Amino acid sequence: MEIFLALVVFIAIHSLRQAKKQGLPNWPLVGMLPSLILGLRKDMYEWISDVLCRMNGTFTFRGPWFTNLNCVVTSDPRNLEYLLKTNFSNFPKGDYFRSTVRDLLGDGIFNADYDNWHKQRKPASIEFHSAKFRNMTTDSLLELVHSRLLPVLEDSIKQSNPIDLQDVLLRLTFDNVCMIAFGVDPGCLHPHLPQIPFAKAFELATEATVLRFVTPTLVWKTMRCLGLGTEKTLKHSLKKVDEFADEVIRTRKKEISIADSKQRSDLLTVFMGLRDEEGKLFSDKFLRDICVNFILAGRDTSSVALSWFFWLLDRNPEVEQRILAEICKILNEREDAINESPLIFKPAEIKKMDYLQAALSEALRLYPSVPVDHKEVVEDDVFPDGTVLKKGTKVVYAIYTMGRMEGIWGKDCREYRPERWLRDGRYMSEPAYRFTAFNGGPRLCLGKDFAYYQMKFTAASILYRYHVKVVEGHPVMPKMALTMYLKYGLQVKLSRRDQSQLPLNNKYFM
Numbered sequence: 001m002e003i004f005l006a007l008v009v010f011i012a013i014h015s016l017r018q019a020k021k022q023g024l025p026n027w028p029l030v031g032m033l034p035s036l037i038l039g040l041r042k043d044m045y046e047w048i049s050d051v052l053c054r055m056n057g058t059f060t061f062r063g064p065w066f067t068n069l070n071c072v073v074t075s076d077p078r079n080l081e082y083l084l085k086t087n088f089s090n091f092p093k094g095d096y097f098r099s100t101v102r103d104l105l106g107d108g109i110f111n112a113d114y115d116n117w118h119k120q121r122k123p124a125s126i127e128f129h130s131a132k133f134r135n136m137t138t139d140s141l142l143e144l145v146h147s148r149l150l151p152v153l154e155d156s157i158k159q160s161n162p163i164d165l166q167d168v169l170l171r172l173t174f175d176n177v178c179m180i181a182f183g184v185d186p187g188c189l190h191p192h193l194p195q196i197p198f199a200k201a202f203e204l205a206t207e208a209t210v211l212r213f214v215t216p217t218l219v220w221k222t223m224r225c226l227g228l229g230t231e232k233t234l235k236h237s238l239k240k241v242d243e244f245a246d247e248v249i250r251t252r253k254k255e256i257s258i259a260d261s262k263q264r265s266d267l268l269t270v271f272m273g274l275r276d277e278e279g280k281l282f283s284d285k286f287l288r289d290i291c292v293n294f295i296l297a298g299r300d301t302s303s304v305a306l307s308w309f310f311w312l313l314d315r316n317p318e319v320e321q322r323i324l325a326e327i328c329k330i331l332n333e334r335e336d337a338i339n340e341s342p343l344i345f346k347p348a349e350i351k352k353m354d355y356l357q358a359a360l361s362e363a364l365r366l367y368p369s370v371p372v373d374h375k376e377v378v379e380d381d382v383f384p385d386g387t388v389l390k391k392g393t394k395v396v397y398a399i400y401t402m403g404r405m406e407g408i409w410g411k412d413c414r415e416y417r418p419e420r421w422l423r424d425g426r427y428m429s430e431p432a433y434r435f436t437a438f439n440g441g442p443r444l445c446l447g448k449d450f451a452y453y454q455m456k457f458t459a460a461s462i463l464y465r466y467h468v469k470v471v472e473g474h475p476v477m478p479k480m481a482l483t484m485y486l487k488y489g490l491q492v493k494l495s496r497r498d499q500s501q502l503p504l505n506n507k508y509f510m
């Protein structure tokens with residue numbers, strides 16, 4: 001008995017001692033799992049950041065014995081540059097990721113590596129940078145903001161009800177990205193905020209897929225076989241997503257066969273016109289995968305970023321004032337009178353809004369829409385900071401933590417300060433390996449330019465008309481998901497802005 005007790009005490013002291021070297025206590029059998037579970041109960045991203053800051057940016061998480069939970073976690077910019085660019089081909093998404101999300105994403109761009117990734121990235125990149133595509137995206141956004149978003153906001157004022165701004169913005173970007181990927185408008189953003197089966201099915205399918213990452217592989221695979229619990233939900237939701245996609249693809253094929261579809265520039269039409277290396281058209285299943293992946297990429301990332309942005313503005317009214325001043329300065333430069341009604345921002349004006357761009361980047365720095373991301377090691381390698389990487393190791397990079405490292409952003413790294421992005425009043429972008437909200441290297445977010453345009457146009461159109469006040473006492477914290485939603489949405493009350501109070505037509509202002 002005494003010997004046993006002594007052993008327990010020895011192991012406990014040893015495990016806790018290791019905490020200093022390894023970042024967390026590492027227990028026999030269960031590894032660092034107890035700390036992870038404690039961390040998950042509060043705010044996981046803050047917990048990871050806490051460990052990473054203590055460990056100078058990198059630590060190895062050791063899961064229970066005989067599981068595949070071991071991984072290297074890093075937020076060191078040197079490692080990120082190495083991982084995302086320098087030795088890019090040694091760090092694919094990998095088989096573990098692929099098999100986990102395959103049912104939802106198939107062989108689409110998010111889930112692809114090497115040849116299969118290249119074959120989608122190249123044409124999509126050409127398309128995203130074409131003038132026709134830009135025209136289509138700006139026109140569809142304008143239509144959505146002016147004939148759907150603003151009326152819904154106006155309604156909430158008439159009824160003097162608070163409104164969940166995050167929900168409204170999610171509807172806006174979901175409709176928008178479906179128009180871009182599929183060329184169809186699902187109609188989520190309508191008065192009375194209807195529930196659209198396709199959108200709901202998409203949401204459920206994503207949530208069920210994310211759960212697989214925290215369930216042992218054997219367990220979810222068994223559940224899938226037997227059709228139990230969330231695996232059952234996933235199967236049902238996927239069926240609805242597939243039906244929707246099949247219907248769109250069938251209709252488009254018919255349309256193309258009877259008429260010239262040069263008018264259309266959505267991704268589906270573009271990919272339908274391409275051929276693979278053997279000269280064959282892409283299969284319907286592959287077309288479905290391509291579209292589903294783009295919808296996933298663009299459906300919630302910008303709306304979630306905008307939601308955090310509006311929350312930050314509520315806490316930093318001086319930033320809101322500076323954004324308004326910039327908008328007014330730009331409007332005052334118009335040749336024609338600004339009493340056009342409704343007032344619609346022109347693309348060239350959006351482009352000039354440097355302070356707004358800084359304020360949005362600063363929101364993404366603190367609340368990146370994708371808070372953590374993941375890669376796998378193909379061949380043994382070493383990180384620039386000396387961390388040894390064994391073949392098959394999973395690497396997690398903590399984008400959220402990078403915004404909170406004094407070594408990168410200085411002592412005031414936790415403050416919301418758009419000015420840090422400005423030099424002589426102009427927006428200056430940061431290197432992608434310090435500011436990783438859009439990823440970096442060859443897999444840099446394809447939608448980055450569009451996302452900025454979308455966020456700036458939407459934010460300027462709202463702020464020019466309304467003051468957005470977060471409802472007193474509304475709880476704000478991130479939700480655990482692939483994308484960093486506000487867990488309880490963002491309840492706000494809008495009030496109309498008195499435009500005569502704005503410094504418009506005042507050439508002496510600023």
Ligand code: HEM
Pocket residue numbers: 109110121177180294297298299301302305364368369370373374436437438439442443444445446447448450451
């Ligand atoms: C604020 C908004 C956005 C943020 C923060 C963001 C962030 C990211 C990140 C972190 C990745 C890398 C994901 C990974 O490889 O695991 C990514 C990839 C991607 N994003 Fe975005 N994104 C945003 C908006 C958009 C939009 C609106 C679209 C499309 C309309 C889009 C399209 C894509 C695509 C296609 C990829 C895959 C690129 C590849 O793997 O080669 N993104 N984005």
Ligand SMILES: *[C@@H]1O[C@H](CO)[C@@H](O)[C@H](O)[C@H]1NC(C)=O
Pocket residue numbers: 054055056
């Ligand atoms: C972190 O870096 C500092 C200074 O570079 C060093 O003194 C310290 O020992 C490092 N800590 C760890 C845990 O590596």
Ligand SMILES: *[C@@H]1O[C@H](CO)[C@@H](O)[C@H](O)[C@H]1NC(C)=O
Pocket residue numbers: 086087089090378379380381
């Ligand atoms: C890159 O990865 C390969 C393995 O694919 C490895 O042999 C090499 O040492 C790595 N480093 C550099 C700098 O390329």
Ligand SMILES: *[C@@H]1O[C@H](CO)[C@@H](O)[C@H](O)[C@H]1NC(C)=O
Pocket residue numbers: 135136138139347
């Ligand atoms: C896009 O093209 C249409 C038709 O050619 C044109 O009317 C519209 O003004 C263009 N939009 C933009 C934003 O350039």
